[in-house]
Amino acid sequence: MAKVLMKGNEAIGAAAIKAGCKFFFGYPITPQSELPEYMAREMPKAGATFLQAESEVAAINMVYGAAGAGARVMTSSSSPGISLKQEGISYIAGAELPCVIVNIIRGGPGLGGIQPAQSDYFQATKGGGHGDYKMVVLAPASVQELTDLLMEGFDIADQYRNPVMIIGDGMLGQMMEPVELREPKKRNLPPKDWATTGTGGRGHTNVINSLFIDPAECEKHNLKLKAKFDEMEKNEKKYEIYNCDNPDIIVAAYGTTSRIVKTAIDKCKDEGINVGLIRPISLWPFPYEVFEEYADRAKAFLSVEMSLGQMVEDVKLGVNGKKPVYFYGRTGGMVPVPDDIVAEIKKILGGAK
Amino acid sequence: MAKVLMKGNEAIGAAAIKAGCKFFFGYPITPQSELPEYMAREMPKAGATFLQAESEVAAINMVYGAAGAGARVMTSSSSPGISLKQEGISYIAGAELPCVIVNIIRGGPGLGGIQPAQSDYFQATKGGGHGDYKMVVLAPASVQELTDLLMEGFDIADQYRNPVMIIGDGMLGQMMEPVELREPKKRNLPPKDWATTGTGGRGHTNVINSLFIDPAECEKHNLKLKAKFDEMEKNEKKYEIYNCDNPDIIVAAYGTTSRIVKTAIDKCKDEGINVGLIRPISLWPFPYEVFEEYADRAKAFLSVEMSLGQMVEDVKLGVNGKKPVYFYGRTGGMVPVPDDIVAEIKKILGGAK
Amino acid sequence: MINERVIMAGFGGQGVMSMGQLLTYAGMIEGKNVSWLPSYGPEMRGGTANCNVIISDNPVASPIVTDATAVIAMNRPSLDKFEPTLVKDGLLLINSSLIDRGAKRDDVRAYQIPANEIANELGNSRIANMVMLGAYLEATGAIKKESVLEALKKVFGERKAHLIPINEDALNRGAELVKASSCG
Amino acid sequence: MINERVIMAGFGGQGVMSMGQLLTYAGMIEGKNVSWLPSYGPEMRGGTANCNVIISDNPVASPIVTDATAVIAMNRPSLDKFEPTLVKDGLLLINSSLIDRGAKRDDVRAYQIPANEIANELGNSRIANMVMLGAYLEATGAIKKESVLEALKKVFGERKAHLIPINEDALNRGAELVKASSCG
Amino acid sequence: MAKVRGKVTFKEHLCKGCELCTTVCPVNIVKMAKDRINAKGYHPATVYEMEKCIACGNCATTCPDTVIEVERIRDNG
Amino acid sequence: MAKVRGKVTFKEHLCKGCELCTTVCPVNIVKMAKDRINAKGYHPATVYEMEKCIACGNCATTCPDTVIEVERIRDNG
Amino acid sequence: MAEMVFQRTKGLQDRPFHYCPGCTHGIIHRLVAEVLEELGVLDKAIGVAPVGCSVFAYDYFNCDMQEAAHGRAPAVATGIKRVHPDKVVFTYQGDGDLASIGTAEIVHAAMRGEKITTIFVNNAIYGMTGGQMAPTTLVGQKATTSPFGRDKNHAGSPIRMSEMLATLEGPAYIERVTVTTPAHIRKAKKAIRKAFEAQIEGKGFTMIEVLSTCPTNWGMSPVEALRWLEENMIPYYPLGVYKASEEVK
């Protein structure tokens, strides 16, 4: 397929349809409304169903129902709407249902603003919902990567029977870049023989459930989930290492922020400062080991985020005290500019020298 | 006042009324329903208002309205219900409204079970809602402390114009212990001149809001919040140090789990093993420095939780790589027993020797 | 030094919870450190219920009783479940009205108390729990009967004060049975 | 080596966004790395809109243009806001139909293009943006007019193909103005 | 003509002693067996004068716990 | 008898050129000023034949942006 | 010669109910199961039971089941039905669930004319959580969160869901029934059957509201509870058909 120029939000839709997603349940919210709008236009043509739910709460529960019925299904929203989905996400994880959830993050807290942000990192990676659960959280940095990860996300969800979240900021959702829809590496996906499709000739009933009234049963279930999460941690870590051969300092950044950091890195190079970048692509599972490994090579780390400091905690957990970890962030919809990042780096290196 | 024997859930109610809480909006859910039930009985007698909301979502938004109108107000729920409140909590934090939110945690994820758990630690401390916000999160270990912290919680909320969360597990909510309602240390509370009470003679309108459509404004607001959060971090850390003079190992545990750990510590003493306990009482702000400080004294740390491992990340952040940090947990409503903790400690010390 | 760790268990409706609360209350009246911790099954009615009571001179650490100093079993499933949690030489009170076996362990002090029958004799089937509690007080000597009666007074209030005598009778009958019988 | 970083800005409705998309598309057709990033105000209608276009031989790092190689200002607020972001010797295209001032900086290459007037002359007030784009193509030589026309064809489809000639006219008029005028 | 009578069977172990069945029998023969207690701890419902049963099914229709089965028996003679 | 006429005033800078006011004037005197554009970029509404105005208030009632004020003027004579 | 007049339906699994003695949830379960069996759709039925005393419905109904979050069964059922338009999808919801937290979901499933059948068990109380006030609790009725009786000035008058949903165009069939007598039980079953038939014929959203008892939380014997229902609930919640689209009538 030739490359086409697409908005991030629409590219998500195109990639989902290509990945065989047959159901989309969503609710409008800026800055991701182009996605449900695209789905409303394009899904019927692909023999798929777009349904606007009455709310984000309804949408995530429709996803629960459809996923439990065996379908490839997704939903999307932006920050406040994702908060409303937390109970549903916990249920989906608890009942082991595969689905893809997109969060095109905007500034918060509360109604906040509609400009790009990354301040839902904790919510996505640590569990905004109740209970011990984890989702694979993928953070693409370009529209191309967005489609790649989205398509793979469906496979990951099906492989583990677990929700997968794709997060981007408003910038990624609304910018246009050339994109080519590419099949992900083939995975061996288990049959969905657990789905509620009517017993038919099956001989037993299938039940979708997350209730275990006996705590011993509930713990057993949790340990089963945990084994699955451990599996994901082993298999699904993704990251990019950039310019880390001999860095004075390593920056950690993900999503579009990482691109701004790359521009800053170029600028630093002009000034003779060697700056590396570790870009976590899977925010969960987080590539802690990579940070630990590179901790020997750099004087310091700097986490750059569009937040008041969230991923920086994971960076610290990875670096594990071996080197100082700094933070630089903008928030509320403000985007860091390369020059400020450069200044921050110089300040740190000044201090760290 | 003489001590009376009270259930944790009811003690919360009594303490709230004593603290001048005039409004309670809630929705039934096990294992905290005794609290709204108590409020339904007792608040009218105290000239206060109990209103059962149509849902947790409505309840937290009623809290928003009442807090914005200048009242002392609270709500409570248990895990799935707290997940539903995440959008509202983020709004309350964003609009800087003081209130107290109680989470009597049960096993998750999803519907899970109704037995005690601590698996909403991340949700409470890292932000289950969207955006950069923080709440003071207090985790009492006894019914007495529950009432003490609850009453102080109202003052903390008013002092900073910020939500405060009290978390306990189902055990704490349903057990009975002697309790005496004690006034907290007096704080200097600012007048609520920002509340929407009708302009009256005020000469300007008051607005409760978390929307800042201009990202620069939104960032400014966020930085203002951040300054407040920093203030809280400075002032509001609470923890207990127990038997840490010369420990072989230090256990981190909070809430009722810390009591089980104390029993385990006694048992260890019998076997000649010296085990310390650091009990964070404020889970946010988390007493990182204390862990850093004590990292020099112990061979290792062990975080014991009723979860698959959540606070352990904060313990690691505190210890900062100086000593190994282990984890032992039960989940899904199962409660750790002292003997198993002892066994775990021995295992670690065997390894750490 | 007292450190009582009691498990009381039975069907829902057998008054297991209130028996525990009463003992806890009495402990508090005597100035001890106390805690009461319930555990319910999922059923609203029927099903099983049990509670853990701790009475101690020291502050109560874990409110959960894992090694009980006494078990009061009001029905068979409770006996089966909790007999093993008793410490050596612990006290096992078996409601023999509903339980058709004695103790399996021989390292505990076991009494068989026909609590329902006695309660029926006294004319109120609901006070089987008080018979057991009387037995417990006698067998352990941990808490005075007077404290329990004082607790009862507080719990009952005026409206139910007339029920105190029959409750006291039940306590006495339970105590007598223990006095009369030898362990086994 | 090309590395164009363009900011286009104006009122909502002035075709700023589609002008940017067209240029981006054309860049893609020429095999460059490209990105287009919009930014809207809160108003549905009216208000301001701007977009950032990057066309580069290298992969696009930050899609945000902070130091622009070119600024196309369709109205006065846009000129005021974005003139300072230009790099030295950058290109500043001013829609002089609506903007009553020239460049403030003297270290940039500025052209005043009466885009609305020309568009009106051509009989379609909506193509002022294409006049500006034509000027941009001529002044930078970064992208071929043919690529823009090819992009237009893709964007318009058959239904709107008849509009291509007038758009081409507009591109040409913009280019001519740049050719004719000296900077200033 | 064939005389029709009914036979009701109680799965007593399922009975929760709610007494609902006892209120709907047109010939008033469903009673609680006060002389025994089932494993669930309830006096189960029963029928003492089975010959009066007309197989109307009311008792079974009303029982929330499907304790009761009803058969119609035709005695030819 | 006193003749009543009206006077309407437009805060032109607020006008968004929506034309709603032009459709409700009973004497049809509210028009868009095609000759000028306000700071918001719209042709503002205006009244050219003010003497015909009967101060009915329709235009002001209809204007979503409270651009218009209406006065009633009594000419005594 | 013996002929079986009444026998436990194959629509139910061979498990005893956990319901309290005399709770009419058991009757309603059986009716739904019988209808599914009689319509021959057990093998293509998918049920949704949210939280409430009937949360364990997945252990009882002999068909595929999904447990749903409190109040969200209509959304979950929508997801299922859109995936399997040829299957028979139903929700089994309590009044706290459907009329309180799940108000938006039921209203919108009804509005969309979602081709599902909702069994709405109205027992005027939150059963599972221990007897709190429901939106359907009668004025003056005591509940643990209305200990002095529901006060109209404070908590409003109870909501009549059948009447309210009947104002929408999406529902094809809405009827309110009860199960206090054998006659009512038979009528209830007919209504349930009619609703499922309408669903199978693709007519639209269908709901049967069943007035039900909660002896435990009402603090009555099961027999008293039936009488209380008849004397207090039926006058406020009149039985009858509230909506029958042309085709269903």
Place this chain on the structure above:
Amino acid sequence: MAEMVFQRTKGLQDRPFHYCPGCTHGIIHRLVAEVLEELGVLDKAIGVAPVGCSVFAYDYFNCDMQEAAHGRAPAVATGIKRVHPDKVVFTYQGDGDLASIGTAEIVHAAMRGEKITTIFVNNAIYGMTGGQMAPTTLVGQKATTSPFGRDKNHAGSPIRMSEMLATLEGPAYIERVTVTTPAHIRKAKKAIRKAFEAQIEGKGFTMIEVLSTCPTNWGMSPVEALRWLEENMIPYYPLGVYKASEEVK
């Protein structure tokens, strides 16, 4: 001698609206503000505006205001009114807000007879977010999420909130009005006044549904939009009083 016939009300702050040209939100704002001024309650009014085009209402109304989460204004207003029973509390909500995500909150505020006034601006579309389908979007009407026109079989027929809420006992006054002509505008103002008066007299929940335009997202000129409303919306959403409790009539 000159006498002011029409002047901007003091109920509005001195700030221009951000609404699109010809959007009737502006008219409705003014009417509410005029009523508050005329009733003399500006200094004890507290308004709640949730998300939607009117989210900046706090910049316009000259009284205390709370911004609320999408759909939750009735809950927020409940919180406020319970704290200040003597104040005049109102919500200003769009149709996406009130009839979609906020269905449960409005139904229950109405059920409780919450003594607040709701101004329900029904423009059959999600204005703020760019023209997505609302529950009130007409069958056949195009919106960005119903690009081929709302399909009754897929998305159901639009919900009539006034009719639905009128089935409840809590509301004291519900009327549907519009603002397409000066006469309608005057009638709308009367209705709004009646609602606020009923609130002040403590009669119960009151709601005025105002049929409104969204020229921008309907893709019409403001004048066309008014005609479209009259020709398409009024037939489906008839104007009139839907509920007037004894005392209010």
